[in-house]
Amino acid sequence: MRRWREKIRASTPLHVVSLAEIFAICGLVASLIYLLSFFGIAFVQSVVSNSDDEEDYLIDARHAPAPAPTAPAPCALLGNPAAAPEKMPEDDEDIVAAVVAGTIPSYVLETSLGDCRRAAGIRREALRRITGREMDGLPLDGFDYASALGQCIEQPVGYVQLPVGVAGPLLLDGRRLYVPMATTEGCLVASTNRGFKAIAESGGASSVILRDGMTRAPAARFPSARRAAELKGFLENPANFDTLATVFNRSSRFGRLQGVKCAMAGRNLYMRFTCSTGDAMGMNMVSKCVQNVLDYLQDDFPDMDVISISGNFCSDKKSAAINWIEGRGKSVVCEAVIKEEVVKKVLKTNVQALVELNVIKNLAGSAVAGALGGFNAHASNIVTAIFIATGQDPAQNVESSQCMTMLEAINDGKDLHISVTMPSIEV
Numbered sequence: 001m002r003r004w005r006e007k008i009r010a011s012t013p014l015h016v017v018s019l020a021e022i023f024a025i026c027g028l029v030a031s032l033i034y035l036l037s038f039f040g041i042a043f044v045q046s047v048v049s050n051s052d053d054e055e056d057y058l059i060d061a062r063h064a065p066a067p068a069p070t071a072p073a074p075c076a077l078l079g080n081p082a083a084a085p086e087k088m089p090e091d092d093e094d095i096v097a098a099v100v101a102g103t104i105p106s107y108v109l110e111t112s113l114g115d116c117r118r119a120a121g122i123r124r125e126a127l128r129r130i131t132g133r134e135m136d137g138l139p140l141d142g143f144d145y146a147s148a149l150g151q152c153i154e155q156p157v158g159y160v161q162l163p164v165g166v167a168g169p170l171l172l173d174g175r176r177l178y179v180p181m182a183t184t185e186g187c188l189v190a191s192t193n194r195g196f197k198a199i200a201e202s203g204g205a206s207s208v209i210l211r212d213g214m215t216r217a218p219a220a221r222f223p224s225a226r227r228a229a230e231l232k233g234f235l236e237n238p239a240n241f242d243t244l245a246t247v248f249n250r251s252s253r254f255g256r257l258q259g260v261k262c263a264m265a266g267r268n269l270y271m272r273f274t275c276s277t278g279d280a281m282g283m284n285m286v287s288k289c290v291q292n293v294l295d296y297l298q299d300d301f302p303d304m305d306v307i308s309i310s311g312n313f314c315s316d317k318k319s320a321a322i323n324w325i326e327g328r329g330k331s332v333v334c335e336a337v338i339k340e341e342v343v344k345k346v347l348k349t350n351v352q353a354l355v356e357l358n359v360i361k362n363l364a365g366s367a368v369a370g371a372l373g374g375f376n377a378h379a380s381n382i383v384t385a386i387f388i389a390t391g392q393d394p395a396q397n398v399e400s401s402q403c404m405t406m407l408e409a410i411n412d413g414k415d416l417h418i419s420v421t422m423p424s425i426e427v
Contacts, residue, residue: 088121088122088125092118092121092122092125095109095113095122096122096125096126096129099122099123099126100126100129100130106123106126106155107154107155109122109123110145110149116145116146116148116149116156117141117145117146119145120140120145120156120157120158121140123155123156123157124140124157124158127157135157135158138157138158138159138160139158139159139161140157140158140159142159143158143159162182162183162184162388163182163183163184164180164181164182164389165180165181165182165183165189166178166179166180166181166189167179167181167189167192167193167196168193168196169196169200170196170199170200170205171196171199171200171203171204171205172199172204172205172206172207172334173204173205173206173207174204179192179196179386180386180389180390181382181385181386181389182385182388182389183381183384183385183388185381185385188381188382188385189385192382194346194347197346198338198342198343198346198347199336199338201339201342201346202336202337202338202339202342203336203337203339204336205334205335205336206334206335206336207332207333207334207335208332208333208334209330209331209332210327210331210332210333210423211327211330211331211423212276212329212330212331213258213259213274213275213276213277213327213328213329214274214275214276214277214281214282214283214285214286214328214329214426215272215273215274215275215286215314215328216272216273216283216286216287216290216309216310216314217270217271217272217273217310217311217312217313217314217315218270218271218290218294218306218307218308218309218310218311219268219269219270219306219307219308219310219311219312219313220268220269220271220294220304220305220306220307221267221268221269221304221305221307222267222268222269222301222303222304222305223267223303224267225264225266225267227267227301227303228264228267228268228269229264230301231262231269231271231297231301231304232262232264232269232271234300235260235262235271236260236261236262241257241259241260244257244260244293244296245257247292247293247296248273248275248289248290248292248293249289250292251288251289251291251292252285252288252289254276254277254278254279254280254282254285255275255276255277255278255282255285255286255288255289256275256276257273257274257275257289258274258275258276259273259274260272260273260274261274261326263313268307268311270311270313271290271313272313272314272322272326273286273289273290273293275289281329281392281393281396281426281427283316287309287310290309291309294306294309314328315328315399316396316399317395317396317398317399318398318399319372319373319398319399319402320372320399321372323373323399323402323423323424324372324373324402324423324424325423326423327423327424328399328423328424328426329399329400329424329425329426329427330422330424330425330426330427331422331423331424331425332421332422332423332425333419333420333421333422334419334420334422335417335418335419335420336417336418336419337410337415337416337417337418338415338416338418339414339415340414340415340416343416351409351413351414351415351416352409352413354407354416355407355408355409355416358405358406358407361377362375362376362377362404362405363375372402373399373401373402373403373404373423373424374402374403375403375404375405376401376403376404376405376420377405379401379402379403379405379420379422380397380401382401383397383400383401383425384397384401387400387427392426392427393426396426399424399426400422400424400425400426400427401422402422402423402424403420403421403422404420404421405418405419405420406418406419406420406421
């Protein structure tokens, strides 16, 4: 700059520079670039990224490329580090603080606010503050919480997404069926589908329903075992069945009493009522009908103390010999004959190997384990996946998946006869 001032005083053209002046100019530019990179790079990057975001936002959605799929984040409720929550409206902040403080019970939010989605969001935020855990892997939006109010769940904070696959067609009783399965177990749908293929290529399977009756078994206590035995004799006397059926059936258009079987433990009496329930699974139906009979019996047995409407002699959601022997819900046998060429082509094995495997594993192995209704390979996986996909109670998988698989070589050992016996499918 000093040299330029001297040139101006001497009326020397400024564009005429010496070699020393060229080096000075290059050093000045280099210094400016260094200062910009050291102090201004963050500012420049923020400006560039904001500009890119605005341009992306202005792209018409019809021409925007679909976002690449990303793996879902694991549910932070299991211990992931907390992320910064979205800011809530001021009114909701006050409600969240009240829920955290305990001045507003969480279960009254739906009825108090009149907005089920908002209630779930507030409850979720209150839970986050109380536990210090995020729930990023648990979706909140995209579910109709009002439809579940008073029906399916209490105090919701989100919902679980499960993939649903379809296996089929299954050729059963002359019908082609496609079976939905909700599962996160890889290869379950594929292996089921392969079984369906083997059945279809061999002509299909057939089924028969042996029994169809839901049960409920109240437990009652009496002053003495003799008194309990008197009621047992009354309930199991065929002469009293019509009277009991009239009382039992009066609260339902579909529930029809089929029989009563009793068991005693000391002075406690367990009364197992079995009834048809139409197309319903029928747990609530049979419970109401049983209550009718208990009210009726109270007149002649005023000393009967009903301990529970369900005394676990039913037996619901538990592995029990009574269900395995007597049945509960639908008792079903299905069978098919798999041709020798299909066994080799589709199942990649031979008839004799499968028969041997079934005896050593499903029958003898389960017997060694003391299994109750577990004489099968993996019936529970398939039953549970179908139950979840079709809205059944997945907890009833316990007794619904009780199954005995039988394999026999027929037609001079060439073909495979396979059957499954399931005495307590509750649907």
